[in-house]
Amino acid sequence: MHTEGERLIPINIVDEMKSSYIDYSMSVIVSRALPDVRDGLKPVHRRVLYGMYGLNVFSNRKHLKSARIVGDVLGKYHPHGDTSVYDAMVRMAQPWSLRYPQVDGQGNFGSVDGDPPAAMRYTEARLKKISDEILADLDKDTVDFQNNFDDSMTEPTVMPTKIPNLLVNGTSGIAVGMATNMAPHNLTESIDAICAYIDNPEITIDELMKHIIAPDFPTGGIIYGYDGVRDALHTGRGRVVLRAKVGFEEIGNRNAIIVTEIPYQVNKADMIARTAELVKDEKIPGIYEIRDESDRQGMRVVYELKNDAIPNVVLNMLYKYTALQTSFSVNNIALVKGRPVQLNVKDLILHFVEHRHEVIVRRTKYDLRKARERAHILEGFMKVIGTQDDLDKAIAIIRHSSNPAEAKDGLMKEFDLSELQAQAILDLRLARLTGMELDKIRAEYDEIMALINDLEDILANEPRRYQIIREEMVDMKEKYGDERRTEIDYSGGEMSIEDLIPDEKVVLTISHAGYIKRTSLSEYKVQSRGGVGNRAATTRDEDFLEYIVAATNHQYMLFFTEKGKCFWLRVFEIPEGSKISKGRAVQNLINIEPDDKIKAYIRTNDLKDLDYVNQMNVVMITKNGTIKKTSLEAYSRPRTNGVNAIEIRENDQLLGARLTNGSSEIMIATKNGKCIRFPEEKARAVGRGSIGVRGITLDEGDEVIGMIVVNDVQNESVLVVSEKGYGKRTAVEDYRVTNRGGKGVITLNITEKTGNLIAIQMVTDEDGLMIINKSGVAIRMGMDEMRIMGRNTQGVKVINLKKNDEIAAIAKVEMDKEVIVEEEELTEGAEGQEETPLTETPTVESENSQTEENNQSEGQEESAE
Numbered sequence: 001m002h003t004e005g006e007r008l009i010p011i012n013i014v015d016e017m018k019s020s021y022i023d024y025s026m027s028v029i030v031s032r033a034l035p036d037v038r039d040g041l042k043p044v045h046r047r048v049l050y051g052m053y054g055l056n057v058f059s060n061r062k063h064l065k066s067a068r069i070v071g072d073v074l075g076k077y078h079p080h081g082d083t084s085v086y087d088a089m090v091r092m093a094q095p096w097s098l099r100y101p102q103v104d105g106q107g108n109f110g111s112v113d114g115d116p117p118a119a120m121r122y123t124e125a126r127l128k129k130i131s132d133e134i135l136a137d138l139d140k141d142t143v144d145f146q147n148n149f150d151d152s153m154t155e156p157t158v159m160p161t162k163i164p165n166l167l168v169n170g171t172s173g174i175a176v177g178m179a180t181n182m183a184p185h186n187l188t189e190s191i192d193a194i195c196a197y198i199d200n201p202e203i204t205i206d207e208l209m210k211h212i213i214a215p216d217f218p219t220g221g222i223i224y225g226y227d228g229v230r231d232a233l234h235t236g237r238g239r240v241v242l243r244a245k246v247g248f249e250e251i252g253n254r255n256a257i258i259v260t261e262i263p264y265q266v267n268k269a270d271m272i273a274r275t276a277e278l279v280k281d282e283k284i285p286g287i288y289e290i291r292d293e294s295d296r297q298g299m300r301v302v303y304e305l306k307n308d309a310i311p312n313v314v315l316n317m318l319y320k321y322t323a324l325q326t327s328f329s330v331n332n333i334a335l336v337k338g339r340p341v342q343l344n345v346k347d348l349i350l351h352f353v354e355h356r357h358e359v360i361v362r363r364t365k366y367d368l369r370k371a372r373e374r375a376h377i378l379e380g381f382m383k384v385i386g387t388q389d390d391l392d393k394a395i396a397i398i399r400h401s402s403n404p405a406e407a408k409d410g411l412m413k414e415f416d417l418s419e420l421q422a423q424a425i426l427d428l429r430l431a432r433l434t435g436m437e438l439d440k441i442r443a444e445y446d447e448i449m450a451l452i453n454d455l456e457d458i459l460a461n462e463p464r465r466y467q468i469i470r471e472e473m474v475d476m477k478e479k480y481g482d483e484r485r486t487e488i489d490y491s492g493g494e495m496s497i498e499d500l501i502p503d504e505k506v507v508l509t510i511s512h513a514g515y516i517k518r519t520s521l522s523e524y525k526v527q528s529r530g531g532v533g534n535r536a537a538t539t540r541d542e543d544f545l546e547y548i549v550a551a552t553n554h555q556y557m558l559f560f561t562e563k564g565k566c567f568w569l570r571v572f573e574i575p576e577g578s579k580i581s582k583g584r585a586v587q588n589l590i591n592i593e594p595d596d597k598i599k600a601y602i603r604t605n606d607l608k609d610l611d612y613v614n615q616m617n618v619v620m621i622t623k624n625g626t627i628k629k630t631s632l633e634a635y636s637r638p639r640t641n642g643v644n645a646i647e648i649r650e651n652d653q654l655l656g657a658r659l660t661n662g663s664s665e666i667m668i669a670t671k672n673g674k675c676i677r678f679p680e681e682k683a684r685a686v687g688r689g690s691i692g693v694r695g696i697t698l699d700e701g702d703e704v705i706g707m708i709v710v711n712d713v714q715n716e717s718v719l720v721v722s723e724k725g726y727g728k729r730t731a732v733e734d735y736r737v738t739n740r741g742g743k744g745v746i747t748l749n750i751t752e753k754t755g756n757l758i759a760i761q762m763v764t765d766e767d768g769l770m771i772i773n774k775s776g777v778a779i780r781m782g783m784d785e786m787r788i789m790g791r792n793t794q795g796v797k798v799i800n801l802k803k804n805d806e807i808a809a810i811a812k813v814e815m816d817k818e819v820i821v822e823e824e825e826l827t828e829g830a831e832g833q834e835e836t837p838l839t840e841t842p843t844v845e846s847e848n849s850q851t852e853e854n855n856q857s858e859g860q861e862e863s864a865e
Contacts, residue, residue, distance in 0.1 A: 025176035029340055033175035035182075037334040037343065038355035039134065039159040040166025042173060044088045047077040049102065050155055052127050053135050063106045063124035070120050079149045082120070090117045093125060098169050099184035099218045100480065102131045112219070112262075112299070113269035130480050134161040140366040142359040160359040162476055164190050164352045166334060167345075170215070178340055180333040183215035183232065183240065184264075188481035191473045197349045198470045205234050205346050212345060213488065214240075215328070220261035220485040221245055224325065229488075233345040236332035244324045245487070248311050248588060251304060254288065255311045257318070259301040261485075263326045268292070271323040272301060278321055286314040312588040356469045361459065368455040371448050373420075378445040380421025381428075384411070385438060394425065491573050503554045506571060509583065510547040510601060512772075512809075517583030518574045521550065546811055551603050558635060560600040560620065561592060562653040566645035568638035571603075591641050600657035607636040617660045617685060620645065621668060621695060621707040624652045627740070628692025629683045632659070647691045658709045665710040667735065668695050669720060669747055669760035672702045676744035677710075677735040694741040708762040717788055719763045720748050721771070721798060723806040724755035728795030729763065729788045749794040759810045770811040771799055 035042050041049070051073035057064045070085045078085055091097045093105035096112045107123035110116055117123065127135075137160050145154035159165075170184035193211035197203055214229040223229060224241040232238030245261035262268055272292055278284045286309030293300040305314055319325040332343045336351060343351070385391045397414060401407035404426060411422040431437065458464055505521040551557075553572040560566050567590040575584045586598055600620075605612055616632040628646050635643070646654060660666070660680050669675045676696045683693055696704065710716055713732045721727035728748065735745060748757055763769070767783040779799055789795070799807070 029175040029178065030335060030338055033173035034178075034180055034333060034335050034340055035166055035171045035173070036158050037166060037336045037341075037348065037351040039161045040164070040169060040171060040334075041159060042171065044078060044080075044085060045092060045102075046159060047073050047155065048085060048089050048092065049127070049131060049135060049159065050138075051077060052103075052125070052131075053138065057126040059104065059127050059129040059132055061126060063104070063126045066105075066107075066120035066123045066125050069125060076153060077148050077155045086117075086120045089125060096219050099216060099485075100128075100130050100163070100168055100187060102128055102134065102169075104128045112267070114267040130163060133163050133476060133480075134159050134165060136160065136162055137359065137363050140363045142362045142366070158355070160363075162356070162472055163187070163480070164194060164349070167212075167348055167352070175340075178333055179331060181329055181331045182334070183328060183330050184217060185212055186216035186482070186484050188477055189213060189216070189484070191477040191481065193345070194349050194353060194473050195470055197346070198353060198466050198473075201350075203346070205344060208345055208349070209233055213484075215330075215486065216484050217242065217264035217328075217486045219264050219266075220487075221263045222261075223486055223488045226488065226490050228327075228330075232330035232332070236330070236342045236344045236347070238330045240328045240330060242326050242328055242486075243319060243489070246315060246324075248584065251302070254307060255305045255309070257303040257305065257311055257315055259303070259324065260299055262299065262301075263323065264328060266323045266326055268294070268299070268301065275303075275318065275322045284314070284317045284321060285309070286317075308594070310587050310592075310594050311585070312591065313594070315588075316591065353466075353469060356472075357465060360465050360468055364455050364458045364465075368452060368459070371452050371455065375445065375448045375452060376418070377421060377424045378441055378448065380415075380417050380424055381441050382445065383415045383417065383421075384425050385433060385441075390415070391433060398426070491570065503552050505550060505552055508547075508549050508551050508557065508571065508574060508603070510586070511583065512546045514586045514598060515583040516574055516586050516589070517577030517581060518551075518571060519577060519579055546809070547601055549601075549603050554606060556604050556607050556638075558602040558604060558618075558657075559586065559590060559592075559598050560602070560645055560654055560657040561596040561642075562599045562648075562655075563593070563596045564644060564646040564648040564654050565592070565596065565642045566635055567592065567642040568607075568635075599654050602657055602659050604632060604659060607632075607638070615662060617662060617680070618645075618657055619660050619666060619680060619683070619707070619709065620657045620692065621655050621704055622646070622648065622652045622692075623655055623703045624649070625668070625670075625694060625696045625698050625704050626652070626692045627666070627668070627683050627695030627707075628690070629660070629680060629685050630688055631685050634688045644689060647689065649691070655704060656707055658707065660709050661711070665713070665732075665737070666695075666707060667710060667718065667732075667760070668707045668744070669705055669757060670696065670698060670702045670744070671705050671756045671758075672699060673720075673722075673746055673748045673750035673757050674699075674702070674744040675718075675720070675735060675747035675760070676740075676742055677732070677737055678740045678742075679737065680709075682740040697741060697743050699743075705757055706760040708760055710762060715764055716762050717764070718747070719761045719769070719783070719786070719810075720757055720795070721759045721761075721807060721810050722748060722750070722754040722756060722795070723758045724753065725797055725799045725801045725807060726754040726795045727786070727798040728793065729783070729786045730791050731788055734791040746792050749792060751794060754794050755806065758807055761810060761812050763812060767812055771807055772809045772811065773799075773801065773805050774808045775802070775805045777805075 031043050033042065039046070048069070052069055054076070055064060055069060055072055057069065066086060066089065069089065070082050073085050074080070074082055089103055090105070090109050093101055093103040093109050095101050103125050104127065105123060105125050108118040109123065138156060142160040144157045146157050148155050166182065167185050167190045168187045170182040172181045173179065189212045193208045196208060196211055209230070212233065214223050214226070222243045222245055224243045228239040228241060230238070232240060242263035244259045244263060247258045247260065249256050249258050262271065272290055275284070276290055279287045279290070286306050287303055288306045289304040291302045291304070293302055303314070303318070305311060332348065333340050334343060383390070384394045393414065394411060397410040398407045401410055407426060408419070408422045411417055411425055412419065417425070458468070506518040507521055508516065508518050510516045551571045555571045557569045557571060557574065558566055559569070569589060574589065577583045586592070592598065602618065604616070607613055613633040613636045614631060617629050618632055618635060620628045630645070635645070645657070648654060662680070664680050665677060666680050666683070667675055667677045674696070683695070686692065698704070708718065710732055717729045717731055718735070719727060719729050726748070730747070735747070748754065750756060763783045765784045769781050769783055771779045771781070786796070801807070
């Protein structure tokens with residue numbers, strides 16, 4: 001039943017729901033959740049900034065209570081809950097939330113652990129210096145204003161910002177039916193890109209990416225892989241994988257993983273609690289204790305490892321199962337002329353520059369209008385008080401008028417003034433009528449006329465306006481630009497980044513215990529031979545540098561393990577260390593099994609060069625005399641978890657691997673002093689999965705101790721050393737060329753006195769030799785003092801061993817052509833064979849060493865050049 005005069009209109013509920021829901025969703029999209037492409041702000045942030053602007057809490061004033069600011073914003077512009085405004089303001093003040101915070105907060109504004117901020121009655125805030133630039137020229141009619149919610153005052157629809165806020169601070173928001181998630185970028189990079197766009201509006205996104213390399217997150221971290229970044233910059237959508245910044249330390253006798261930066265928007269406390277749960281449930285083995293040692297100096301989360309845990313394996317588990325690795329899905333949706341649009345990086349720059357252009361046009365028009373108004377008034381002054389007679393006449397008119405209106409009319413008639421000019425004359429103070437003041441008025445008029453001409457030129461001249469935008473941008477860069485915080489690890493993705501990494505010469509050093517590093521060749525200063533070298537790597541006790549090789553950043557290192565696996569690292573992926581640093585354990589760089597050991601290192605040129613990989617071969621030798629030759633091409637497709645290089649039978653292990661060029665000769669030596677020499681053609685190339693063929697036939701109880709590759713029969717000679725200190729050099733020709741698989745010939749007459757053979761090396765007169773004893777003493781000698789002698793002899797005493805001591809390994813030290821560096825304290829050792837304790841031995845610097853540890857031989861043949 002309805003009352004008289006009421007009209008009821010029946011409406012279909014489906015249509016009503018549709019239209020209401022569309023109205024609601026559009027309202028959320030336009031006036032709540034999405035930022036404007038021009039100033040990068042959502043309405044609530046814009047209102048917070050404008051409210052603070054109205055309260056004059058600029059960066060150079062004192063802080064004001066947050067409650068006061070929130071109250072003002074609520075009462076004047078934002079009719080919602082106070083928490084929505086306070087939360088927005090708090091986030092604008094958090095340095096881990098915004099790359100360039102806009103509010104300067106005093107008091108507790110929360111923490112990276114997700115602690116809530118103090119209530120707004122306790123905290124205070126003011127604008128940051130950078131926000132003054134977002135609000136600059138707001139009073140010069142540069143942007144449109146709209147009525148507030150109750151039409152009692154106006155608020156800006158957009159800020160005239162000089163800062164490309166959407167690019168540098170990003171934003172995220174969930175609307176209805178769409179969401180936005182925009183990454184922050186570095187201000188310096190963004191402004192460089194904007195300037196490049198102004199210089200050439202036809203610029204491509206790839207060219208812009210030379211300036212804006214990738215997002216730059218406030219919490220630092222590492223972007224892992226580049227594909228997602230490229231997609232995000234090109235299309236506005238992409239998935240950027242973020243990793244924590246991690247280091248390894250030794251705490252007491254345990255290894256520890258130290259996290260100093262975490263991915264953006266990760267709650268540190270939650271991350272640690274979640275990891276602790278996983279450790280407790282034994283999902284992540286190997287962690288002994290987790291501690292948060294963060295303080296005001298910075299973040300530091302320590303994952304202490306159990307003694308048998310391999311840091312790299314644990315770290316990969318942490319990346320896989322915890323927030324140490326997260327992904328940031330970029331989805332650039334912003335409002336363009338009030339409509340949501342998906343934008344790539346060039347669109348963002350284009351809309352920002354258009355906005356700046358409009359702001360500059362409007363600002364110039366405003367300044368011009370004001371200048372013309374002032375000029376008009378100054379013209380009036382000059383008409384009336386230009387000469388003494390005029391001035392007397394004006395004073396007379398004013399004195400004889402009965403009221404101001406009459407005086408104004410009199411002046412207007414007498415001097416042909418406008419109403420504005422006449423009023424300005426009446427408002428003059430008497431002091432302004434002195435002669436000196438008149439000169440000031442004339443000077444001001446000239447200045448104003450020059451300004452008017454300049455402003456008119458700006459309005460008539462578009463290139464000049466763009467030049468002004470560019471100059472203001474460069475000024476912002478100088479004031480607020482900073483370094484990148486987020487690093488980029490290109491190797492994470494599939495991107496080839498040779499172009500971004502200079503192919504400079506480096507020295508790789510690998511120690512006996514498996515610590516590896518690269519050092520720029522320029523760190524090693526050239527010395528003449530015989531000089532006292534400077535100190536090299538500080539290795540741990542009982543450790544020494546075993547393999548030293550000159551390489552360039554774009555080359556590859558192949559690692560072969562005793563279980564027959566092959567791993568890769570690009571030279572530039574090997575961590576850089578100073579000349580004296582220890583380097584990183586190889587286990588932390590490649591995913592090697594805990595009970596496996598690296599037995600050979602090979603440096604190769606670019607594996608993408610087809611001619612090169614098809615021409616070169618990798619030859620491997622095992623303890624039981626099996627030899628296997630495979631084209632390098634089979635190893636030219638790197639995989640993170642390595643590939644099988646050779647199938648190893650039971651009770652056998654890989655001893656060494658070498659690079660050959662197809663026409664090399666191979667020599668294999670055994671413990672009992674036998675050696676065989678045959679051309680590499682005798683071993684046909686087989687695939688990666690196969691076992692290989694017999695290289696040498698062994699007697700009962702004998703085993704292979706090493707293999708060398710001969711490329712220059714005339715100049716190279718064979719050095720063999722036995723465990724009790726005997727050794728000799730023999731010409732290669734003394735070993736007749738035989739078929740593969742034979743028993744070989746005697747290379748050193750093995751007796752009780754000599755002990756078993758432990759190493760074979762290819763040497764020339766230029767080489768040096770490092771001999772390492774089991775007791776931890778290292779001795780260095782030059783090869784030129786060992787004469788070449790016959791094959792079937794027991795050799796000469798190379799080193800005087802103390803009782804029961806034996807040789808553990810010998811390492812060849814080839815002098816690098818460019819760098820000849822001698823060792824500290826060991827210069828005399830070359831002549832007098834003085835023994836020096838190992839721990840004091842600075843190891844050989846920047847020289848290609850080829851090493852054998854016990855029976856270890858690594859491959860790196862100059863034929864690779």
